[in-house]
């Protein structure tokens with residue numbers, strides 16, 4: 422009997438052993454396309470007609486483009502599963518995938534990225550709050566702390582950490598920042614139990630904005646959360662607030678952030694994600710009070726290995742059992 426076909430969209434960098442397990446149960450094919458137009462043509466050409474599942478990475482978007490309605494409609498009906506190697510799946514329109522007949526079911530990696538992403542947020546909180554970046558920059562320019570030295574930073578102890586989005590990463594961050602003596606409040610679509618929120622206090626969105634000394638964005642990007650933080654929201658925050666974003670750039674209006682930084686209303690920020698990656702707003706680059714990291718929240722051997730392994734596990738389950746291990750929340754009831 423022939424093996425089910427799996428489409429590989431993106432490289433396997435670390436989890437080679439797990440990939441071997443997949444090759445024992447599935448035949449792997451790779452696209453010939455080098456851009457979206459070619460990929461859609463390849464989908465329509467019949468070359469993927471027996472594909473049942475695909476493995477995909479973030480960078481493979483350079484070949485396929487985003488999985489929107491147009492692309493989803495071009496995929497063959499045999500292709501039922503899309504295993505995404507990442508926590509955030511904003512490159513995939515989960516609703517268009519669900520609406521296809523039959524649905525194209527999507528999985529992500531639910532908890533594996535929590536530690537490393539929260540760790541990145543800790544780094545950014547401390548860096549931005551303590552105002553470490555100007556003198557780190559001055560040191561490399563041979564100017565020691567810089568002249569005059571930068572404004573004094575602030576201790577995290579006793580400050581209020583506002584968490585917008587209390588999922589796995591928000592919760593993980595809350596627990597870690599307890600050690601630094603921060604008091605955590607949060608806002609989320611739904612109020613969680615005290616245990617789920619690790620004891621953080623639930624507040625309304627406006628109260629979160631008004632009370633936070635540091636505001637950390639930990640929510641997924643979707644049409645409802647795009648620019649959830651913009652001019653109106655900055656105006657409701659304390660003067661001197663610190664903003665940290667390890668979620669997705671477009672949840673915050675970058676132009677509005679730059680204006681709030683320039684006016685001094687926002688004291689400093691720590692960003693791992695940007696609105697138009699890899700482009701970074703000039704107003705952020707020129708401002709030494711911005712701690713900037715080029716989307717490296719999960720850039721660690723251990724996490725990346727586990728992310729690849731988990732995603733391959735989803736593909737194996739799909740190819741051999743016709744279901745996913747960790748479907749995205751929108752698709753849980755569809756399989």
Ligand SMILES: O=CC(=O)O
Pocket residue numbers: 506507508509510534718719
């Ligand atoms: O940004 C990283 C992820 O969503 O996994």
